[in-house]
Amino acid sequence: MLVEGEGGDEHWRETRTTKSGYRLVGGEGTSRPRHRLAPLFRSRLALFVLALTTLVLALAALGTATGHTHKVVAHGVVTAKEYGARLKEWARPLAPPDDEPYVAPSLDELAQIVGENPTYLVKDGWASYGFNNQRYMLESTLLLAKIARRIPVLPDSIWARSCAVDDSVCEANALRFFRHRNAHADVVGSTWNDDGPAYKLPIQLFLDLPHLRRTYGPLLTYRELIELYGIDPNLYDESLRWNTTNYTPQGYTTATVPDYLFQNRTFVRVDQPPPPPVVAAPADEIPEGLNSAIVELALGSRAVWTAQQARDALRKRGVKLDGDDDGLVRQLELLDVVPLYTFGDEVLMNKALARPSVELALRNKVQPLVDTLASPPFNNASIVYLAGNLHDQRKPGGLYFTSPAARQAYVDLVVRGVRPPAGVRALGERLAERMGERVEGRRWLAAHLRRSDFVGIKWSPAQDAEAHFDKTRAALREGVEALEAHFDERLPRGDDPFYLATDERNATALAYYRSHGAVLLSDLVTPADSSQLGPSASYMDVLAVVEQQVLARSDYFLGSELSSTSGGAVNVRTALGKEDWSWALLTRQ
Ligand SMILES: *[C@@H]1O[C@H](CO)[C@@H](O)[C@H](O)[C@H]1NC(C)=O
Ligand SMILES: *[C@@H]1O[C@H](CO)[C@@H](O)[C@H](O)[C@H]1NC(C)=O
Ligand SMILES: *[C@@H]1O[C@H](CO)[C@@H](O)[C@H](O)[C@H]1NC(C)=O
Ligand SMILES: *[C@@H]1O[C@H](CO)[C@@H](O)[C@H](O)[C@H]1NC(C)=O
Numbered sequence: 001m002l003v004e005g006e007g008g009d010e011h012w013r014e015t016r017t018t019k020s021g022y023r024l025v026g027g028e029g030t031s032r033p034r035h036r037l038a039p040l041f042r043s044r045l046a047l048f049v050l051a052l053t054t055l056v057l058a059l060a061a062l063g064t065a066t067g068h069t070h071k072v073v074a075h076g077v078v079t080a081k082e083y084g085a086r087l088k089e090w091a092r093p094l095a096p097p098d099d100e101p102y103v104a105p106s107l108d109e110l111a112q113i114v115g116e117n118p119t120y121l122v123k124d125g126w127a128s129y130g131f132n133n134q135r136y137m138l139e140s141t142l143l144l145a146k147i148a149r150r151i152p153v154l155p156d157s158i159w160a161r162s163c164a165v166d167d168s169v170c171e172a173n174a175l176r177f178f179r180h181r182n183a184h185a186d187v188v189g190s191t192w193n194d195d196g197p198a199y200k201l202p203i204q205l206f207l208d209l210p211h212l213r214r215t216y217g218p219l220l221t222y223r224e225l226i227e228l229y230g231i232d233p234n235l236y237d238e239s240l241r242w243n244t245t246n247y248t249p250q251g252y253t254t255a256t257v258p259d260y261l262f263q264n265r266t267f268v269r270v271d272q273p274p275p276p277p278v279v280a281a282p283a284d285e286i287p288e289g290l291n292s293a294i295v296e297l298a299l300g301s302r303a304v305w306t307a308q309q310a311r312d313a314l315r316k317r318g319v320k321l322d323g324d325d326d327g328l329v330r331q332l333e334l335l336d337v338v339p340l341y342t343f344g345d346e347v348l349m350n351k352a353l354a355r356p357s358v359e360l361a362l363r364n365k366v367q368p369l370v371d372t373l374a375s376p377p378f379n380n381a382s383i384v385y386l387a388g389n390l391h392d393q394r395k396p397g398g399l400y401f402t403s404p405a406a407r408q409a410y411v412d413l414v415v416r417g418v419r420p421p422a423g424v425r426a427l428g429e430r431l432a433e434r435m436g437e438r439v440e441g442r443r444w445l446a447a448h449l450r451r452s453d454f455v456g457i458k459w460s461p462a463q464d465a466e467a468h469f470d471k472t473r474a475a476l477r478e479g480v481e482a483l484e485a486h487f488d489e490r491l492p493r494g495d496d497p498f499y500l501a502t503d504e505r506n507a508t509a510l511a512y513y514r515s516h517g518a519v520l521l522s523d524l525v526t527p528a529d530s531s532q533l534g535p536s537a538s539y540m541d542v543l544a545v546v547e548q549q550v551l552a553r554s555d556y557f558l559g560s561e562l563s564s565t566s567g568g569a570v571n572v573r574t575a576l577g578k579e580d581w582s583w584a585l586l587t588r589q
Contacts, residue, residue, distance in 0.1 A: 113213070114220065122384070124387060126241075130564075138154050138207075146216075152220075153222060159199065160542070161198050174199035184198075189238075201536070205542055207421070242385050254382070257372070259387060265302070268365055270367065295335045306357070337360050349564075353411045355580075431521075431525065447475075447476055448501045465512075473517070498518060500519065
């Protein structure tokens with residue numbers, strides 16, 4: 001029996017009708033004429049929220065004549081030039097947490113955000129992905145839009161899939177729910193690894209959107225774009241994918257980059273053109289047997305090589321190489337091989353912005369995104385749509401960087417800009433303090449033991465829940481050694497408990513974990529915590545983001561190699577200034 005429905009959204013709704021008073025990056029201090037249609041649009045926003053069906057009728061009556069076409073949107077000036085100023089904003093310390101509930105920008109504010117003659121970059125979301133997968137996809141959208149000098153448009157919701165309380169509570173609080181999520185592929189456009197419920201939640205329960213706007217600059221959610229341009233909300237579907245036909249505002253053009261042209265095996269996608277070739281060096285700097293023809297022969301068969309792979313390929317061609325990776329990169333640079341800045345393969349799936357690495361490509365295999373977008377039909381399209389899958393088995397950000405500075409700017413963008421809302425952060429901090437009390441002030445360790453659908457798709461280090469735990473615990477011993485190598489005081493004792501984030505639900509297995517020192521979320525969270533967090537505390541998907549904050553605050557963290565939840569925790573650690581040696585990943589084997 002299939003049951004689905006529209007949940008009541010009053011908890012999220014009350015804050016949406018108020019005017020938000022956004023502090024706009026680039027918009028502070030500039031007084032702009034209020035848009036003459038603003039009151040009409042503000043009231044329409046309220047209608048949208050309070051009575052979707054009424055709005056549909058209203059829109060049908062109004063037609064698109066009152067929609068924000070790109071002329072009507074004209075307001076102030078927010079141009080690409082201001083990105084420079086915004087970059088400086090990243091250097092500011094994090095704003096202190098504000099406990100104010102999320103307030104959606106009014107239509108007038110949205111119009112101010114996008115400015116005059118806005119151009120956009122959109123990319124698909126995926127309904128069947130959890131928050132952390134959506135998050136890293138969104139992070140790369142932010143990056144690609146910055147490279148393209150366009151305003152990113154981001155998916156506006158997350159389909160949560162795990163209820164921490166009674167099902168009826170989760171159903172009532174969701175914007176929409178499916179009791180059997182895999183029976184609705186027609187609506188959501190994809191299926192999940194396993195069946196069960198799905199609850200549609202606004203993304204701002206997971207992500208501090210106002211903070212992201214302050215640190216990043218102009219951005220819109222799908223929903224906001226649709227509201228801003230007066231597009232019939234009935235045309236908006238649940239897939240979180242972009243729909244060119246339905247979502248393109250009147251008078252706007254869309255140019256699509258399909259995924260097989262964005263990246264395929266024949267080339268490597270990079271951000272900017274690489275620096276010009278290095279001027280020929282004295283011959284004695286180049287090892288015997290190494291020349292352009294050999295390099296082309298050895299490295300022409302694939303687009304991008306790790307230093308080790310490049311060394312092996314050249315040795316196979318009889319080139320005698322010694323020296324380290326840096327030396328190899330310098331030598332190959334003289335032969336028009338371009339160094340590319342990225343992150344090591346251990347973060348390929350979890351997308352932690354960590355473990356920086358240098359890889360190599362022949363110059364003629366490198367395709368800069370800026371060059372592609374500078375040519376027709378992309379250069380004059382109002383919307384560039386990057387369609388399809390740009391994340392699976394892809395490096396964080398979805399492309400390689402041609403300078404270490406650009407890679408670092410991406411790390412900064414994410415680490416400073418992408419954070420959960422204040423309530424989630426505050427609860428994570430409190431739980432971490434309680435962990436500290438449990439170990440009487442000594443340093444403590446944490447692990448993320450990812451189970452559920454990962455077991456079915458053989459992405460977990462062991463099928464058996466207890467064997468998986470034993471491996472985790474064994475790996476944590478190396479964490480204790482790392483702490484002992486770096487500190488003299490407050491060192492953990494042998495029998496100290498450790499924090500364990502897990503989605504394992506088997507009661508026997510959980511009892512085993514606890515009896516071997518694990519402290520779980522439910523051991524630390526009180527009813528007062530849940531009520532303080534509000535209705536979003538009903539969803540394990542939100543509590544997992546709370547847990548990430550706890551994991552990030554541990555003195556040593558052991559993550560799951562293939563999990564974006566672990567990757568996100570590593571990024572929070574970076575934001576908190578935790579050292580690189582203080583975490584490791586348990587691999588699938
Ligand atoms: C866009 O929506 C239309 C109609 O609502 C649908 O027929 C079409 O398949 C959608 N396109 C994509 C790419 O999902
Ligand atoms: C790969 O991308 C190149 C350049 O964007 C394109 O010309 C080629 O057709 C693509 N190949 C495949 C197999 O999609
Ligand atoms: C983009 O350029 C092409 C040809 O160069 C032109 O036909 C088209 O109208 C332009 N589109 C826009 C939105 O300016
Ligand atoms: C729960 O875990 C225990 C021990 O790990 C195992 O023996 C049992 O089969 C599991 N039960 C289910 C329903 O998977």
